Amino acid sequence: MMAPNLDFLGRDVVSARDFKRDQFEKVLHAVDDLESNRGSLDGALRGKLAALLFFEPSTRTYSSFQIAAEKLGMRVSGFAGPTGSSITKGETLHDTVRMFEGYGADVFIIRHSKMGAARFAAENTDVPVISAGDGSREHPTQAMVDLYAIHKAFGRIDGLKVGMLGDLRYGRTSSSLAYALSNFDVEITFIAPEALQMRPEVSQFLKQRGVTPRTERALKDVAAGLDVLYVTRIQKERIPDPTEYEKVKGMYEVNLESLKDAKPSLKVLHPLPRVDELSTDIDETNYAQYFVQAAGGLPLRMVLLNLILGGRR
Amino acid sequence: MAAPERERMLVSRIEEGTVIDHIPDWRADTVSRVLRLDKLARMQADVSVVILQNVTSEHLGRKDIIKIDSWHVDERDADILCLVFPEITVNYIDEGKVSKYSPKVPDTIEGRVRCPELNCISNTEREPVVSRFVTLKEERLLQCQYCDTLLGFEKVPDHVRT
Ligand SMILES: [Zn+2]
Numbered sequence: 001m002m003a004p005n006l007d008f009l010g011r012d013v014v015s016a017r018d019f020k021r022d023q024f025e026k027v028l029h030a031v032d033d034l035e036s037n038r039g040s041l042d043g044a045l046r047g048k049l050a051a052l053l054f055f056e057p058s059t060r061t062y063s064s065f066q067i068a069a070e071k072l073g074m075r076v077s078g079f080a081g082p083t084g085s086s087i088t089k090g091e092t093l094h095d096t097v098r099m100f101e102g103y104g105a106d107v108f109i110i111r112h113s114k115m116g117a118a119r120f121a122a123e124n125t126d127v128p129v130i131s132a133g134d135g136s137r138e139h140p141t142q143a144m145v146d147l148y149a150i151h152k153a154f155g156r157i158d159g160l161k162v163g164m165l166g167d168l169r170y171g172r173t174s175s176s177l178a179y180a181l182s183n184f185d186v187e188i189t190f191i192a193p194e195a196l197q198m199r200p201e202v203s204q205f206l207k208q209r210g211v212t213p214r215t216e217r218a219l220k221d222v223a224a225g226l227d228v229l230y231v232t233r234i235q236k237e238r239i240p241d242p243t244e245y246e247k248v249k250g251m252y253e254v255n256l257e258s259l260k261d262a263k264p265s266l267k268v269l270h271p272l273p274r275v276d277e278l279s280t281d282i283d284e285t286n287y288a289q290y291f292v293q294a295a296g297g298l299p300l301r302m303v304l305l306n307l308i309l310g311g312r313r
Numbered sequence: 314m315a316a317p318e319r320e321r322m323l324v325s326r327i328e329e330g331t332v333i334d335h336i337p338d339w340r341a342d343t344v345s346r347v348l349r350l351d352k353l354a355r356m357q358a359d360v361s362v363v364i365l366q367n368v369t370s371e372h373l374g375r376k377d378i379i380k381i382d383s384w385h386v387d388e389r390d391a392d393i394l395c396l397v398f399p400e401i402t403v404n405y406i407d408e409g410k411v412s413k414y415s416p417k418v419p420d421t422i423e424g425r426v427r428c429p430e431l432n433c434i435s436n437t438e439r440e441p442v443v444s445r446f447v448t449l450k451e452e453r454l455l456q457c458q459y460c461d462t463l464l465g466f467e468k469v470p471d472h473v474r475t
Contacts, residue, residue, distance in 0.1 A: 017461075092440050114434040116459025120442055135432050137460055201461045204452070 008307035013130045014118040016140040016176040017205060021183035027144055028151045030303040031296065041302050044311035046073030051105035053096055054132070055112040057081030060273070061132050061142075065109045068301035072311065077103070097121050097129075106309055110134070128308050136170035142271055143176035145300050149293035150228055153267045158185040161225055165191040166232035166252060166277060168198040173271045174232055175202050182209035189214045189222050193248055195239055218251040224261040229254065229287075231270045231278050255279035259287060269293050330360070331386045332404040333379040333394075338367045340398065341377035343470045347394050348379075348386055351475070360384040391416040393425055393473070396448075396455075396466040422446045422455065426464070427472045433460040444474075 006026050012018075034041055050069040054062050062080045069076050078100065091099075093112060100108065108129045110118050115135030122129040133139040150157055162181060168174045168190050178198065181188060182205065190198045190213050197215055206213055216222050223229070231254050239245040254268060254277060267289040270278050274290075282288050306312060336344050341364045345351075353360055363380040370376040391403045395416035403414040424443045428435045435444040435457065446455040446464070455464040464472060 015461075090439075093434075093437075094440050094442075112434075113432070114437055115430060115432050116434040116457070116461075119459055120434045120440065134434075135460065199462075201456065201463045204449075204454075204463065205461075 008304075009310045010128050011308055012118075012122040012128050013140050013304065013308070014122050014134075015131070015138050016143045016179035019140075019180070019183075024144065024147060024180060024183060027300070027303060027307070028148055030307065031148050031299050034299045034303055041306050041312055042071055043073035044306050045069075045106075045309050048072075048074045048106040048309055049104055050074045050076050050078075050107050050109060050305070051100040051103070052076060052078035052080070052109045052132075053093075053100065053111070054078070054080050055082060055093065055110070055117070056133075057083075058111055058133065061111060064297045065130075065132060065301055068298055068305060069109075071298075072302055072305055074106075074305070077105075078109075093117055093121055094124055097125050101125050101127055107305065130304070130308070133172055136172050138176045138179075139172040139271075140176050140180075141301060141304060142173045142297075143180040144304070145293060145297045146173065146177045146230065146269055146271065147180050148296045148300055149269055149289055150267070152292060152296065153289050154227070157181070160184075160227040161187045161189070162228040162230065163189045163191055163219070163222055163226045164198075164230045164232075165219060165254070167196045167234045167238060168192045168232070169196045170235075170238055171232040174230070175199070177230060178202055178206060178213070182206045182211045186211065187214075189216055189226070191216045191219055191222060191252070193217065193234075193239070193245065193252070196234060217248075219254070219258050220251070220261070223259055223266075224263070226262065226266055229259075229262075229266060229268045231268060231274075233275055233277050253277055253279065254282065256281045256285070262287070326409075327380055327382045327406055328409050330380065330382045330384055330406055332406065333381075333386065333391075334376070334402045334404060335370070335372070335400050336377035336379065336398060337400075338375035338377055341366055341379055343397065344377070344379055344394060344401075347397070347470050347473050348390050349473065349475060350381070353381075353384065358384065388414060388416070389419070389422075389425065392419045393422065393469060396453075396469050418448055418450055420448060422448070425474055426455065426469060427474050428457045428460060428462055429464050429468070429472055430457065430460050430462040433457060433462065435459045 066076050105127055109132050110121050111132040112134045115137040117134040118129055118131030131140055164174050236242050266287050268287045270290040272294055361382040365378040367375050394401050405412050423445050428444055435442050445458040453466045
């Protein structure tokens with residue numbers, strides 16, 4: 001049997017669609033290794049340069065990549081947002097990438113408000129590109145972080161019933177996680193108001209991979225059967241009729257009351273930051289997996305950079 | 314005069330150019346939109362266009378025909394037509410000699426179609442980016458290779474680049 005191509009060397013990470021089960025598992029196991037042997041990757045990429053190009057600000061994601069790169073011993077350059085950088089003067093993504101390639105960037109980490117920006121960047125450089133979120137489409141490294149949180153809680157991903165709740169239509173983390181999960185033997189339920197249900201192309205892709213997601217309107221109808229509940233924020237401005245939304249808002253709030261029928265083993269995930277969709281009541285319960293999830297961001301991004309840039313084995 | 318005879322008077326042979334035949338009746342406007350025939354005017358091209366509508370057809374009952382004198386339609390544009398009108402045929406005429414082209418659904422479409430998602434990088438004017446779609450033939454959908462948005466074949470004429 002031919003071994004699957006597990007080589008991450010020089011790879012782009014622009015969409016969770018581009019990765020298969022074995023590749024996700026390789027990343028998860030590498031994070032396990034790093035977690036049990038902390039510090040083992042410190043300095044592994046000394047001398048390499050990471051270009052963080054954040055055309056759209058995101059302090060949390062920026063810091064997460066910056067700290068990961070620095071712990072690996074990398075130098076970091078670029079910008080954390082459009083203000084003060086060359087893009088306020090109208091520099092295109094294309095030219096910015098070419099410029100930093102000339103400066104000797106070994107990897108690009110790109111955040112952009114346009115959908116597909118990371119793929120476009122990757123087409124225009126030989127340097128590997130990692131998407132740190134583009135438009136409302138994808139956030140592939142967050143999907144890996146989310147997958148790791150599930151793996152850590154259950155020791156497996158197969159056989160789980162996963163509910164995804166909130167703004168599935170515009171939530172970039174939800175689409176990427178759904179793509180990633182489609183590699184495993186899982187049952188997925190999309191829980192969202194009609195206007196924010198998952199986009200057809202995501203469901204289409206899942207079906208190609210043999211996963212047929214269920215769609216539901218209310219959390220209470222499905223909470224009891226779930227092993228994992230992935231919560232994302234609903235932004236009111238996304239809803240065509242805000243007054244209509246006020247009436248159904250309660251159906252998408254996660255608190256002790258809405259989880260009263262849930263399994264004791266349920267794990268709640270959230271990519272953070274949260275607003276009011278996830279009550280702090282949950283924080284001290286066994287359901288809360290989101291702080292563990294957040295803590296996985298740093299080692300996961302270290303592992304990924306190390307694999308892509310051929311650092312320490 | 315019988316209807317077919319009357320129609321024959323409308324249809325004269327061309328020596329050089331393209332005849333697009335078997336267009337469903339009253340849909341010639343969609344064809345000219347997909348072929349961007351208006352660009353011929355902008356180019357001040359020395360061509361003449363005859364549009365026949367609702368003429369009798371042996372197979373279709375009624376059909377439209379477009380004849381473009383002294384202009385060869387790009388095969389790749391004809392292939393896009395085939396997404397909407399699979400029964401369409403294209404005849405290229407060179408010095409009176411006719412060669413038939415049967416358009417086929419392409420595997421990929423580059424540049425000719427605009428992504429329906431306005432926030433897609435391929436709709437960013439200042440970036441040097443060319444739209445790219447793959448066709449999902451069974452589902453009769455195009456999929457943008459940048460943002461993954463799906464576009465039904467029948468909606469393609471509304472998204473042809475002008
Ligand atoms: Zn697009």
